[in-house]
Amino acid sequence: xxxxxxxxxxxxxxxxxxxxxxxxxxxxxxxxxxxxxxxxxxxxxxxxxxxxxxxxxxxxxxxxxxxxxxxxxxxxxxxxxxxxxxxxxxxxxxxxxxxxxxxxxxxxxxxxxxxxxxxxxxxxxxxxxxxxxxxxxxxxxxxxxxxxxxxxxxxxxxxx
Numbered sequence: 001x002x003x004x005x006x007x008x009x010x011x012x013x014x015x016x017x018x019x020x021x022x023x024x025x026x027x028x029x030x031x032x033x034x035x036x037x038x039x040x041x042x043x044x045x046x047x048x049x050x051x052x053x054x055x056x057x058x059x060x061x062x063x064x065x066x067x068x069x070x071x072x073x074x075x076x077x078x079x080x081x082x083x084x085x086x087x088x089x090x091x092x093x094x095x096x097x098x099x100x101x102x103x104x105x106x107x108x109x110x111x112x113x114x115x116x117x118x119x120x121x122x123x124x125x126x127x128x129x130x131x132x133x134x135x136x137x138x139x140x141x142x143x144x145x146x147x148x149x150x151x152x153x154x155x156x157x158x159x160x
Contacts, residue, residue: 053080
């Protein structure tokens with residue numbers, strides 16, 4: 001059962017990544033990605049794994065303020081803990097990927113490279129997007145502005 005949930009969560013998230021990366025300009029992609037339902041469904045899977053897979057000893061160890069890397073490694077060697085942790089990654093990476101996609105759309109910034117990085121290395125994709133937005137905004141601010149004709153005046157033919 002645990003293996004099925006683990007595989008199901010992986011396969012469930014992939015179409016959303018495919019839409020954002022391969023079909024970013026498709027109106028269906030934007031409509032699908034505006035919904036938080038896919039994220040909520042994965043979060044519910046995470047909650048299920050957390051509730052059913054963590055016993056009192058695991059919870060006690062995670063709540064230990066003195067948690068060591070060795071203890072954490074031991075905890076994640078347990079299949080239920082690892083599956084829960086992996087679904088956590090899937091939920092959070094997809095949430096961040098969705099945010100990158102929607103913000104890129106709103107700011108008219110190319111996001112494909114950042115989304116690919118986010119899919120494989122979440123925080124790197126986020127950093128890539130933040131840098132891309134900063135560069136694009138700096139470039140747009142430094143671009144000489146084109147004088148707009150006054151309201152009611154004719155636009156010269158060569159500027160049409």
